[in-house]
Amino acid sequence: MTDEVREATAADRAGIQRLLRELHGEAADATTLPEIRQQARTFVAGDGDGDGDEIVGVLVATFVDYGHEPCGVVEELVVHPASRGSGTGAALLAQCKSWLEALGAEVVFVSAIDEEAAEFYLHAGFTRCTGPWLWAAAGQPA
Ligand SMILES: CC(C)(COP(=O)(O)OP(=O)(O)OC[C@H]1O[C@@H](n2cnc3c(N)ncnc32)[C@H](O)[C@@H]1OP(=O)(O)O)[C@@H](O)C(=O)NCCC(=O)NCCS
Structure with missing residues (x-):
């Protein structure tokens, strides 16, 4: 018989840790599940010509932490074709990585x-x- 699937509550924490020990050993004891710390941020880069400062690059990133290997994901990154090759993408990525590192991210993923x-x-x-x-x-x- 299939057990009922339901949303976890704080009362499930000990049971969650017991199961995660199957995956991560004692490291699972640091888990904060079912509470998850998560954030998203959108960074933009302007052309810096002082004339309305048109946006020429955008990066969207997310962060998630439930006590085990907090991580970030670069979701979107694009620089306008006319502005490529002058450091905008690198600057956006650097700001994003600083933000993620300040939050405690241990790894940053991207699907290119x-x-x-x-x-x-x-x-x-x-x-x-x-x-x-x-x-x-x-x-x-599924
Ligand atoms: C990929 C992209 C964001 C790079 O932005 P950019 O502003 O042109 O990159 P930068 O000028 O900041 O380049 C930074 C460094 O990366 C290098 N670089 C840039 N594009 C590169 C590429 N495709 N392959 C290898 N190196 C590259 C640059 O030569 C530069 O090197 P340097 O620091 O040694 O001088 C941009 O080309 C783009 O928007 N592409 C289309 C969308 C895309 O592919 N987005 C990523 C989706 S996951």
């Missing part, structure tokens, strides 16, 4: 949109993920 974007992140010091990463489109039966 294509191989050219991946080369930008490699140049910025990111490392390719290896191992059993998987994904599913929303709406697919």
Whole structure:
């Protein structure tokens, strides 16, 4: 028989830790689940010409921490084609990483949109993920 699936409450914390020890050993004891600290921030870069300061770059990032390996994700990063190659992308990424590090992120992930974007992140010091990463489109039966 399938057990009932429900949203966790604070009363479930000990049980959650017991289960997470199967994955993370004693490190699971630091978990704060089911309470999660999470934030999102959008950074923009202006063209800096003082004439209305048009936005030429945007980066969206998220942060999540439930007591085990707090992490950040670069969700979106794009610089206007006419403004590429002059440090805007690097500046946005640097601000984002400072914000995430101040929050306590231990790792920053990004899913690069294509191989050219991946080369930008490699140049910025990111490392390719290896191992059993998987994904599913929303709406697919679980
Ligand atoms: C990827 C992107 C954000 C880079 O922005 P940018 O402002 O042109 O990059 P910067 O000028 O800040 O470049 C910083 C450094 O990265 C290098 N770099 C930039 N793009 C690169 C690429 N595709 N491959 C390798 N290195 C790259 C630059 O030469 C520079 O090196 P340096 O610090 O040694 O001088 C921009 O090209 C873009 O918007 N591309 C289309 C959207 C995209 O791919 N977004 C990422 C989605 S995940």
